[in-house]
Amino acid sequence: MKLLITTFVLGLLYSMLLLGSENQAEVGGLVVLGFIVSLVGKKMGLMDRLAAAVRVHPQFPAYASVAGVLITMAVFHNSHFALLMLATVLIYSVVCLGLNIQFGYVGIVNFAGAAFFGIGSYTAAVLATHTEVPHLVILLLAACVSALIGSILIYPVLRTRGHYAALVTIAFGILFRNFLEVNDTLGGPQGMKIPALNLFGWNLSNGIEIAGYEISFYIPYLLIALILLILSFKITRNLERSWIGLSMDMVRTDEIAASTFGVNIANWKIVAFTLGNFIAGMAGALYGMMTAYVAPNNFTFADSLIMVSIVILGGIGNPWGIIPAAAIVVILPEKLQFIQEYRFLLYAIVVILILLFRPDGLLPRRIREYFPGKKAGGEK
Amino acid sequence: MSFDIFLQYLLNGLMLGVIYAIVAVGFTLYFGVLDVIKFSHGDILMVGAFAGLTAYIGIAGTFDSPWLQLLVLVLISLSVAAFLGAVIARYLILPLQKAPPINTLLVTLMLGLALREAVRLFYPNGSNPKPFPRLLPTDGISLGEFTLRSDSLILLLTGIICIVAVQRLITRSKIGLAIRAVAQDSETARIMGINFRQIVLITFMLGSALAALAGLMNGLYYNEVNFSMGLLLGVIGFSAAVVGGLGNFYGAIVGGFLFAALQTLGAVMLPAIFPDVPSAYKDVFAFTVVIIIMGLKPTGLISEKSSERV
Numbered sequence: 001m002k003l004l005i006t007t008f009v010l011g012l013l014y015s016m017l018l019l020g021s022e023n024q025a026e027v028g029g030l031v032v033l034g035f036i037v038s039l040v041g042k043k044m045g046l047m048d049r050l051a052a053a054v055r056v057h058p059q060f061p062a063y064a065s066v067a068g069v070l071i072t073m074a075v076f077h078n079s080h081f082a083l084l085m086l087a088t089v090l091i092y093s094v095v096c097l098g099l100n101i102q103f104g105y106v107g108i109v110n111f112a113g114a115a116f117f118g119i120g121s122y123t124a125a126v127l128a129t130h131t132e133v134p135h136l137v138i139l140l141l142a143a144c145v146s147a148l149i150g151s152i153l154i155y156p157v158l159r160t161r162g163h164y165a166a167l168v169t170i171a172f173g174i175l176f177r178n179f180l181e182v183n184d185t186l187g188g189p190q191g192m193k194i195p196a197l198n199l200f201g202w203n204l205s206n207g208i209e210i211a212g213y214e215i216s217f218y219i220p221y222l223l224i225a226l227i228l229l230i231l232s233f234k235i236t237r238n239l240e241r242s243w244i245g246l247s248m249d250m251v252r253t254d255e256i257a258a259s260t261f262g263v264n265i266a267n268w269k270i271v272a273f274t275l276g277n278f279i280a281g282m283a284g285a286l287y288g289m290m291t292a293y294v295a296p297n298n299f300t301f302a303d304s305l306i307m308v309s310i311v312i313l314g315g316i317g318n319p320w321g322i323i324p325a326a327a328i329v330v331i332l333p334e335k336l337q338f339i340q341e342y343r344f345l346l347y348a349i350v351v352i353l354i355l356l357f358r359p360d361g362l363l364p365r366r367i368r369e370y371f372p373g374k375k376a377g378g379e380k
Numbered sequence: 381m382s383f384d385i386f387l388q389y390l391l392n393g394l395m396l397g398v399i400y401a402i403v404a405v406g407f408t409l410y411f412g413v414l415d416v417i418k419f420s421h422g423d424i425l426m427v428g429a430f431a432g433l434t435a436y437i438g439i440a441g442t443f444d445s446p447w448l449q450l451l452v453l454v455l456i457s458l459s460v461a462a463f464l465g466a467v468i469a470r471y472l473i474l475p476l477q478k479a480p481p482i483n484t485l486l487v488t489l490m491l492g493l494a495l496r497e498a499v500r501l502f503y504p505n506g507s508n509p510k511p512f513p514r515l516l517p518t519d520g521i522s523l524g525e526f527t528l529r530s531d532s533l534i535l536l537l538t539g540i541i542c543i544v545a546v547q548r549l550i551t552r553s554k555i556g557l558a559i560r561a562v563a564q565d566s567e568t569a570r571i572m573g574i575n576f577r578q579i580v581l582i583t584f585m586l587g588s589a590l591a592a593l594a595g596l597m598n599g600l601y602y603n604e605v606n607f608s609m610g611l612l613l614g615v616i617g618f619s620a621a622v623v624g625g626l627g628n629f630y631g632a633i634v635g636g637f638l639f640a641a642l643q644t645l646g647a648v649m650l651p652a653i654f655p656d657v658p659s660a661y662k663d664v665f666a667f668t669v670v671i672i673i674m675g676l677k678p679t680g681l682i683s684e685k686s687s688e689r690v
Binding site for chain 2: 153301302341342344
């Protein structure tokens, strides 16, 4: 427990320093420091001790992460940029949780993640501009539209396998962006504006003052993003641990064996694909409302690839890996200005290296434990 | 529609079809030999086109004859692409042979992104479209509104000759026999004394050189190249190969011409049938049809004959 709390405090301090520092040299130094500490920690066996401590207190990481976000939020209550980044990390984590259900559990790689994210954003934009639907309902409706469009796409995905299925999602991602670019009612290449989120008659973009403290308008978005993240994390985690997750694992690892054991492959693929797109669409709607603006350029094929790379970087199938991976992918390029221009190139190279040398990602998913406490393979 | 406009569309469609078919043949070659998708194919095409452009800038002062310039440009472009293809096969594709196929797909997708970004960032003024030299003679025969320009005709014929040449190479030559043997059963081929690695490298060099050729044809036809041309052409080539049936040579050609026909048809028919739908939706239309075909014929129009190995 001591170890866990020390790690938590140090990690929190580190991320706050990283978020708050403006100086390029400082940021660079912090990144190098973080890299060295994690290497040394690994050499000294700290990681294993940490993993053991987590196994004793399985609830700790969850509470610690939520507390970490809340504390960071309180510290940066007035700096828009840091909060925007934090919220972006949370929203990206939500999307990638959705992709993780598809890719990590049943093994459908969705190369149109950004498209489903974009469907959510655009639905929110259209609904918020042209209708009086309450804005929280819009989040749900956007998610439903995204899931619905995904459920049309699932038909060819189901009929096909492997590379053929990958083509379907790639083609859809490119089709979606082409459609947005030429469609004038949706603003064409310029995109469209979204009115600010309105919660029960309270316009969120007007800033807030509580007890003399001025609070950034990003805080409410951040809180909603946090709630979404907690919800989707709970869903993913419980899904993984349930018999549904077991069936999904089986569909991924060996379809033929799964079908001989009476697992309905199509069923679980549909469930995973639809649920994943639902989550991605909801995140997209929130993101669109937060940035108050949607354009086709935010939903390109390269963005879809970045989402897939977050899932891989974090460790395919492990929801815990996604959040640090999303943080690295979102924050680093923003903080290190000289990376900004080169970020797609860097991501691409990093993902290639990971796939070549550490195909399981940063936090690899562990093999299912049927008897918690015992190690797999009968060891004690 | 008047006859001359129809001819114009037909020529344009055929031109696109040849380019797409050449790209698709590359995908089919790789899939045939190793059962992998090399998704950086489109970006190799782009690199080939840029290599040709660079070669042209380098030699424009040395040679005067456009034919000689063209020859040097083609040679340099094809060799750069072939070398790149061999390097990719050697260091990315072969090491990942035992990994799940999705890893190869992802690695090559990411490699394509890296190549694209590298050209955008490091080629001088790489983020803007570049004019491609007009090296072929442009005089032509006019038929009313329609002009059959000799450069289009040369490109079209070159493309068709190349496809036929590759087909002959694969079906008639010794190397083609080895490629087919590896594609059929790589283990048995190895036992029979075929140098597996060498054949794989040759196949990837051949495919990449074809991609560069398609890139040059595209550049010469539109007189413009840009860093992102490979993404769309690669996806279209992949779609064509998949729609035709992955691993099937004739399928790739059918798929290439089919996709071009769909695009042309979309550009012509959509505004004619639905007055509010502009022809800019041609790609949306073509990809929608591809997705529908995948739903109806999941293994492509000319499907590979294979049974499930349990």
